[in-house]
Amino acid sequence: MxxxxxxxxxxxxxxxxxxxxxxxxxxxxxxxxxxxxxxxxxxxxxxxxxxxxxxxxxxxxxxxxxxxxxxxxxxxxxxxxxxxxxxxxxxxxxxxxxxxxxxxxxxxxxxxxxxLLLSVGQRSAIERTVYLALHLYDRAKAVGYATRDLLRTPFAQGHFADALGITSVHLSRTLRKLRDQGLMRWQEGTIYLENRPELEALAAYERTDGEPRPLI
Amino acid sequence: MxxxxxxxxxxxxxxxxxxxxxxxxxxxxxxxxxxxxxxxxxxxxxxxxxxxxxxxxxxxxxxxxxxxxxxxxxxxxxxxxxxxxxxxxxxxxxxxxxxxxxxxxxxxxxxxxxxLLLSVGQRSAIERTVYLALHLYDRAKAVGYATRDLLRTPFAQGHFADALGITSVHLSRTLRKLRDQGLMRWQEGTIYLENRPELEALAAYERTDGEPRPLI
DNA sequence: CGAGAGATTGATGGTACTCAAGGACGGTGG
DNA sequence: CCACCGTCCTTGAGTACCATCAATCTCTCG
CATH class of the missing domain: 2.60.120.10 (Jelly Rolls)
Incomplete structure (x- = not known):
């Protein structure tokens, strides 16, 4: 190698x-x-x-x-x-x-x-937002970049919105709804997953812990 | 092999x-x-x-x-x-x-x-419809399943709509617009690309003829 | 002939976009 | 030190796009 x-x-x-x-x-x-x-x-x-x-x-x-x-x-x-x-x-x-x-x-x-394609094609803005947040949290956690339901985001909301296929304006409104419901919030460059079970239910998220990644 | x-x-x-x-x-x-x-x-x-x-x-x-x-x-x-x-x-x-x-x-x-993800995330329904039609036509043609701007569709409009992330009802309306504009039509299980240059412009389609596919 | 699937069209409503303005923040230079 | 940017986020108002519900029509098939 x-x-x-x-x-x-x-x-x-x-x-x-x-x-x-x-x-x-x-x-x-x-x-x-x-x-x-x-x-x-x-x-x-x-x-x-x-x-x-x-x-x-x-x-x-x-x-x-x-x-x-x-x-x-x-x-x-x-x-x-x-x-x-x-x-x-x-x-x-x-x-x-x-x-x-x-x-x-x-x-x-x-x-x-x-x-992600399933998400963008079929889920509503709020569902997509939650799905991507969970997805990124799990991936980040797997490599040690996230801890305790807390993810420091190196990207702006604009990047996130472009991944979801919505505008950053609408993402902002969507995050407000999630914050008001006490499910998650994105403040000062950090995403806080405050109620993971509810979030998974909302987004119909399936955890995908398959085999461990091979070393490259 | x-x-x-x-x-x-x-x-x-x-x-x-x-x-x-x-x-x-x-x-x-x-x-x-x-x-x-x-x-x-x-x-x-x-x-x-x-x-x-x-x-x-x-x-x-x-x-x-x-x-x-x-x-x-x-x-x-x-x-x-x-x-x-x-x-x-x-x-x-x-x-x-x-x-x-x-x-x-x-x-x-x-x-x-x-x-496809770019399409579903960013393009409007009419753009997506055209993009996928061109995409499938080109792929079908590459294996001899399409000829002369004409593609026999083995799938229903519902499948196509599910690929685009829109409802089949809205796909039907979108196809009507395209038909009225003389760009393409989908009739009796066949897609007719009537004005390929205009269609490519509408969908911002990029032909992707890379290397030939290896044999498997 | 009736049942079922697929396609089309209409009416109505909700989701998300656009345009716009304002606030918060950090960096830069006077 | 602070005015002046640029970038990012937030919120409001109005609109467009697409979904939903529903009815009709065709076609195939049993």
Missing amino acids: HQFKRGELVVEPGATILLENSASPHVYTVLEGWAYRHKGIADGRRQVLNFALPGDLVGLQLAILNDMQHTVTALTQVRLCVFQRDSFWSVYHDHPALAHAMTWVAAREEQLLDG | HQFKRGELVVEPGATILLENSASPHVYTVLEGWAYRHKGIADGRRQVLNFALPGDLVGLQLAILNDMQHTVTALTQVRLCVFQRDSFWSVYHDHPALAHAMTWVAAREEQLLDG
């Missing part, structure tokens, strides 16, 4: 890690920090596709398909493990366990996307 | 190929026909996540994650290539080219999901 590592890269908040339609020679895994994947339409609308946390692959599509159709941007300072894109094929040849682990991460990402 | 094939399976329209939360010992690739992946919430709402056409993998998440969180259902008669789930690991060990091809298919599926 280490023989494919070409070094580490640290980028600052707001930096673009990979850009849509451009062919970086590198792909990465996140070692530390938060990033987000997003994709825009010409007129300025954009969708946040998902967030990336430690252990996530960034640029698999680029490595395998030679084509990048979304952008990845750092939210916090992010420490990345750098791989040569053109050495990817040899991983499959020489290190089947690592290749399998990468497919694991890709399959998991697809599973998360399925859940 | 053939040594992993455990046989072929033909299922009838409407049959469930893989069921959410159940552990089939098999995974499949589609050899012929249409299927769709979908996922429901307890109260009956459901989202069609994507459609599967020849060459697509069905059940990768099951094979890699040992966990199936969506259902796959046949739309037409579907001919499937059957694989043993528990032999998947050995593919990585013994047949790196095949393993790489499977990751290719998985990465492509993720890319398609990204596009």
Whole structure:
């Protein structure tokens, strides 16, 4: 595994890690920090596709398909493990366990996307908001970035709204309802899950603790 | 490759190929026909996540994650290539080219999901409708299932609406607008793309003809 | 012929968007 | 030190889009 590592890269908040339609020679895994994947339409609308946390692959599509159709941007300072894109094929040849682990991460990402698509397609704004909050809390907790029903958010409400497919104005109103009901609140860059059972019921959230993530 | 094939399976329209939360010992690739992946919430709402056409993998998440969180259902008669789930690991060990091809298919599926999520999250009903029609037409054409701006639809408008995240009632109204504008129509189980340039402009559609699909 | 599924259209209401204004905060420079 | 930004969040008013409920029509199938 280490023989494919070409070094580490640290980028600052707001930096673009990979850009849509451009062919970086590198792909990465996140070692530390938060990033987000997003994709825009010409007129300025954009969708946040998902967030990336430690252990996530960034640029698999680029490595395998030679084509990048979304952008990845750092939210916090992010420490990345750098791989040569053109050495990817040899991983499959020489290190089947690592290749399998990468497919694991890709399959998991697809599973998360399925859940988000269900959310955006079928749930109301309030349900979506709760679903994404729980989703991110659980993922953050799994890598030690959240504790005791409390999540420090490295992103703005605008990012969250773009992930939900609603406007940040409407997200603000939705958060007010949730706060008034004592279910959760988002204050000063921190999300507090105040009544997890009720929240899970409201969002029809299914905890997805499958197998442990393989090491990459 | 053939040594992993455990046989072929033909299922009838409407049959469930893989069921959410159940552990089939098999995974499949589609050899012929249409299927769709979908996922429901307890109260009956459901989202069609994507459609599967020849060459697509069905059940990768099951094979890699040992966990199936969506259902796959046949739309037409579907001919499937059957694989043993528990032999998947050995593919990585013994047949790196095949393993790489499977990751290719998985990465492509993720890319398609990204596009659909952008659509459902950001586009209006009429834009989404056009986007999905173009998307399916292009994919169908790539496997010889569509010709000359004409796509025979093996699915009902209800399926299409569930993929778009709108109701079938509203889809019907949206199709009426498109028909009145002479852009496309959906009549008697066939979608006619009558003005492709205008449709692409309306939906901000980006054709994605990347590398050719590897054989599986 | 009746039952059922799918599609279309109308009427009505709710959810979420747009436009707009204002407050809170942090960073910058006079 | 404080005025001046820019960014982010909040709230209000008015509107547009899409959902819901319901009726009708066609088509297929038993």
